[in-house]
Amino acid sequence: SQTIHQWPATLVQPVGSPLSLECTVEGTSNPNLYWYRQAAGRGLQLLFYSVGIGQISSEVPQNLSASRPQDRQFILSSKKLLLSDSGFYLCAWSNLMNTEAFFGQGTRLTVV
Amino acid sequence: DQQVKQNSPSLSVQEGRISILNCDYTNSMFDYFLWYKKYPAEGPTFLISISSIKDKNEDGRFTVFLNKSAKHLSLHIVPSQPGDSAVYFCAASSQGAQKLVFGQGTRLTINP
Numbered sequence: 598s599q600t601i602h603q604w605p606a607t608l609v610q611p612v613g614s615p616l617s618l619e620c621t622v623e624g625t626s627n628p629n630l631y632w633y634r635q636a637a638g639r640g641l642q643l644l645f646y647s648v649g650i651g652q653i654s655s656e657v658p659q660n661l662s663a664s665r666p667q668d669r670q671f672i673l674s675s676k677k678l679l680l681s682d683s684g685f686y687l688c689a690w691s692n693l694m695n696t697e698a699f700f701g702q703g704t705r706l707t708v709v
Numbered sequence: 710d711q712q713v714k715q716n717s718p719s720l721s722v723q724e725g726r727i728s729i730l731n732c733d734y735t736n737s738m739f740d741y742f743l744w745y746k747k748y749p750a751e752g753p754t755f756l757i758s759i760s761s762i763k764d765k766n767e768d769g770r771f772t773v774f775l776n777k778s779a780k781h782l783s784l785h786i787v788p789s790q791p792g793d794s795a796v797y798f799c800a801a802s803s804q805g806a807q808k809l810v811f812g813q814g815t816r817l818t819i820n821p
Contacts, residue, residue: 603752631808640715640813641753641798654808687752691809696741696802698809700752 600624603688603701610708616661616675618704620688623669628690630671631698632663636684647671683708712736713801715812723820728786730815732799735780739801743809744773744784747796756797757784789819 603620610616622628632644643656645663653663660679664672671688685705691698714733722728730744740761745753759766759773759782766773772785786793796814 629808633811641811643808643811646808685750689752696758697743697755698745698800699755700745703750703752705750 601688601690601699601701603704605704606702607705608707610678610706612680612708613677616673616678616682616706618673618686618688618706620671620673620701621669622671622690625669625690625692627668628692630665631689631691632661632671632673633687633689633700634684635687635703641687645673678708680708682706711813712739713799713810713812715797715799715815717815718813719816719818721818721820722789724791725788728784728789728793728817728819730784730786730797730799730817732782732784732812733780734782734801736801736803736810737780738803739810740804741802742773742775742782743800743802744771745798745800745811746793747798747814753798786817789817791819791821793817794819 600623630647633641635641647653647665661675685703687703688701689698712735743758744756746756747753757768757771757773759775764775775782796816798814799812800809802809
């Protein structure tokens, strides 16, 4: 069966520090991978998606970047965090037809 | 450009009654629609979906209705239970598209 692992579950980082959130998927090949953010009082905002190794599409201009070094690994990064980067980050994968998406448990990031 | 909209940020329903969550979309290319349920500090979980070739799909207490001409879908939960209290997201995709597009979410509260 397919599973998705996302870590860490919570993170408190000072402003200006770097960020690396990792997500790995098991039990499937060549998934579409996504990073979403849910800010307080807002919906799910798509940040990045990837249809293959090294292929990253960015949805919104921001202080974050994403990389896909392996088929089932998706990394969300920042060189210098801002206060506005605080939020709940979710990794997800979907099948090629996008008929369903499966989410990780999320990372609560607080930038202080 | 918000292609998928959930115009009600919150909804409060009495236990045992029907909950109706609404979702509108603007992109006529969308042909697959999904509903997700999200508890605080957890990733969304898949509830029910519908293809554009159907106008209704039922799974236990959950029924999704699709009105293509109005570009509107709704999720009916009956009877509503306290455990249904959560944020509900609708999402849409189209064949050949590489991403799911989510609405802003509706917070459903079931009152005893």
